[in-house]
Amino acid sequence: MSVAAEPWRLGVADLAAAFGAGDLDPETLLDALLDRIARRDPALNTLVAIDAQGARAAARDSAARWRAGAPRSAIDGVPLTVKDNLLMAGLPATWGSRAYAGFLPAEDEAPVARLRAAGAVLLGKTNVPELTLEGYTSNLLFGTTRNPWDPALTPGGSSGGAAAGVAAGFVPAAIGTDGGGSIRRPAAHTGLVGFKPSIGRIPRAGGFPETLHDFEVIGTLTRSVGDAALLDAVLSGEAAPAPAPRPMRILHVPRFGDAPLDPEVAAACEAAAGALAAAGHTVDTGPVFFDRAAVDEIWRVVGRAGVARVARLTGGRLLAEGGPTIRAMAEEGARLSGADYADAMSALAAFRRAVAQLFDRHDLVFMPSAAALPWRAEEAYPATIDGQIVGPRGHAIYTGWVNAAGLPAMALPLAPSRAGLPIGGQFVAAAGRDADLLAFAASVAPRLATPSWPAFAEA
Secondary structure (H helix, E strand, C coil): CCCCCCHHHCCHHHHHHHHHHCCCCHHHHHHHHHHHHHHHHHHCCCEEEECHHHHHHHHHHHHHHHHCCCCCCCCCCCEEEEECCCCCCCCCCCCCCHHHCCCCCCCCCHHHHHHHHCCCEEEEEECCCHHHCCCCCEECCCEECCECCECCECCCCCCHHHHHHHHCCCCCEEEEEECCCCCHHHHHHHCCEEEECCCCCCCCCCCCCCCCCCCCEEEEEECCHHHHHHHHHHHHCCCCCCCCCCCCEEEECCCCCCCCCCHHHHHHHHHHHHHHHHCCCEEEECCCCCCHHHHHHHHHHHHHHHHHHHHHHCCCHHHHHCCHHHHHHHHHHHCCCHHHHHHHHHHHHHHHHHHHHHCCCCCEEEEECCCCCCCECCCCCCCEECCEECCCCHHHCCCHHHHHHCCCEEEEECCCCCCCCCCEEEEEECCCCHHHHHHHHHHHHHHHCCCCCCHHHHC
């Protein structure tokens, strides 16, 4: 592959190597990617705002640092996108809602500031569902984002614009958030690596109001585990993980009871469990290990109370201008009492204690990232899975418990469907064991899937 001819194929680590060797410079790369976005993104709608002027200035400064042999970090000069629920100085931050249309933050949110200080070229903002609270990506401001593996389908959500842009080769990596699976499921639907850190690993300050207690964290969408580790080191300030982890005790949860699961997803996860055992890890199969109804109730109270709070903070604009799903959540949240919220917090504390005890017996939990393959882009959720009718969260049942527990998780590509659509599985570690998870994922990812590009990117 010619670096100059196809720079969009390069990952974060590859770009740093090319910059250091003088085979490519950040300005040339940025121009190539901006041209690619202008030609190809209208078919996908991944970006909702582009800071071409600011990005060019950052790329020019980065090129000078590389020429002087003094890059700020391993991501100096690397173009990244930022999800539209994070604040980036000088670009609109709408959170996918008409209630925030016209909001132009003057300062970066804390994680965005860390990226900028490390020399990253912040190219623009990616599309989200309203308030990032749905599992697909569409809103009344910017419309629908599509999946480069098949533009008739969704990349999922809420980091759908971020995932689709990386999968299409618009940027080598994207910054997203994961409040209930919003990085891991889009990663699964687009063939990417999605990393959700532990609660508190990446500091946050100066952003939109919380809607999900402490469940939502900053994370990344990349094409490799190594690139995820590089970005995590910048965002968290923690050292990169050791490259070779020890054999792990893995609990494989094939499915959640009788909840519908696409047979091709189930088969891909079963094959991955076999590959893990063959690699020397201890793989035990077990059922879902918590009360799903109790966790669902925590989510109901926390999510709806959070939306009601945003409605209050906007002075009623959210109720007047928000979409029907968000308005309904706000109205239900306003009817909750303080006792309801206290009950949810008590149940949450008990749940976190129980899950922590699980990791006395296992190092990791492995299960599907999503219960369904990508569905039609205009639909908020798949109406059926494996021929059974499901509700709005039927596809999303495998991820939200991780956020409620505060744990780190990594979504990795598995063998694709018969039609060539991506499938993902997720690995979950104990709280604070992010480095161990990153090291483990780096060692097993090549055994689970062969990296590939969608036809859209190759065309």
